[in-house]
Amino acid sequence: MYLIWALGIILLAYLPGKTDFWLLMLNFSIVFACYWIIIDPANKIRLKSLLLIAVLTRLALIPATPSLSDEMYRYVWDGQVSLSLENPYGKTPAEWMEADHKPHFLDTSLYVHLNSPEQFTVYPPLTQLVFGMGVLVARGDSAGSAFWTKAIIVVIEMSLLFVIVPLLRRIGKDPGMVAIYAFNPLVLIEISGNMRLEGLAVVFLALALMYYQGKRGIRSGLMIGLSAGIKLVPLIMIPIMAAAKNFQQRVSFVLAALLALFAVFFPLLFQGAWKNYLQALCNHLTTTEFNASLFYLVQAAGAISGWENWVEVAGWVTNIIFAIIYLAFLWWVVRKGLEKKSIIGALVLITSLFFLFQTAVHPWYII
Numbered sequence: 001m002y003l004i005w006a007l008g009i010i011l012l013a014y015l016p017g018k019t020d021f022w023l024l025m026l027n028f029s030i031v032f033a034c035y036w037i038i039i040d041p042a043n044k045i046r047l048k049s050l051l052l053i054a055v056l057t058r059l060a061l062i063p064a065t066p067s068l069s070d071e072m073y074r075y076v077w078d079g080q081v082s083l084s085l086e087n088p089y090g091k092t093p094a095e096w097m098e099a100d101h102k103p104h105f106l107d108t109s110l111y112v113h114l115n116s117p118e119q120f121t122v123y124p125p126l127t128q129l130v131f132g133m134g135v136l137v138a139r140g141d142s143a144g145s146a147f148w149t150k151a152i153i154v155v156i157e158m159s160l161l162f163v164i165v166p167l168l169r170r171i172g173k174d175p176g177m178v179a180i181y182a183f184n185p186l187v188l189i190e191i192s193g194n195m196r197l198e199g200l201a202v203v204f205l206a207l208a209l210m211y212y213q214g215k216r217g218i219r220s221g222l223m224i225g226l227s228a229g230i231k232l233v234p235l236i237m238i239p240i241m242a243a244a245k246n247f248q249q250r251v252s253f254v255l256a257a258l259l260a261l262f263a264v265f266f267p268l269l270f271q272g273a274w275k276n277y278l279q280a281l282c283n284h285l286t287t288t289e290f291n292a293s294l295f296y297l298v299q300a301a302g303a304i305s306g307w308e309n310w311v312e313v314a315g316w317v318t319n320i321i322f323a324i325i326y327l328a329f330l331w332w333v334v335r336k337g338l339e340k341k342s343i344i345g346a347l348v349l350i351t352s353l354f355f356l357f358q359t360a361v362h363p364w365y366i367i
Contacts, residue, residue: 005034006057009185013064013193031185039179047175051161054182058158061192062151069194073113076145078121079131080105083140088128089273093117105140120280125267126229127197150195157191157199160206167210171341190364198367201231208234212241213340217249218256225260232281233365236354237347239330245337287315288360294318295359315359322357326350 008031016023066072078088084103094117096102111117134149164178191199204227211220228234238257242250268274299314329350338346355361
């Protein structure tokens, strides 16, 4: 069963393209069926064997060129701009193409592969460091930069497997439950295959939760801050975690999280980069539409009402509704006196509500 699963994962990473729908569907179905059987608690799998297979499969996917994503081109573009000692938030790719002076390491042939060349980069500064490291190791070569950036992402994500095990023990769960994450085809294909940045964010998030359960407020705060420095979603978790009834380190936790966030986003203070970053972020949160839930209902209601500008404000409406629900949820956590051992369930719930109100929810967001 492991062999069929691993072979299916490798085929998904190396063979099909975006247009091969039925091949993708068949392969995913087989792989998920194997996954469902593998994670059955009745299977008594040695933990070391489980982790070894999960690690080897991830390593096997590093050489595969992402076939279901074109984000790697923007990763390399941003990394080349950064390595050239230019501000990656200073200009859009379209503006760089028109500029007389171009970054030293910039490969302009990447431009035709970018999916949003007229927009500023939406990736936070900490991810830009990862992109720059990949380009640096490859000495500016675009193909090598993509490979090494992917290798960095995959290796960091692999370390998560060895964080989840002690975290499970700390919250009184069976360490073998790491298989639920370790063998999930969505995780393998989107992180190890398509270089999604959730792989970096979840490592710091898991560390934050482990230190949180172990009464390490400063370490937990630093880790959750770093996690939010890669993907902003963990920002909504910080107040929930701080509001736990029996969390005695809440002050040090919040201060450490704020310190980490300041350190991560400090580069945005130069050359007005924060304005361009916020513009890209707002565009992403309010105009990008994909696989949305309640947003489509709000949009349809506006269309029925006949208000021409409703489409432009529908994204803001759903985000404002979520903000109200979030504040009510936070008040409920405080009033109920939710304890630390129950906080992970609260985080899952509030994150699910967050995605429920978003205009775009790509499958890998749930990782």
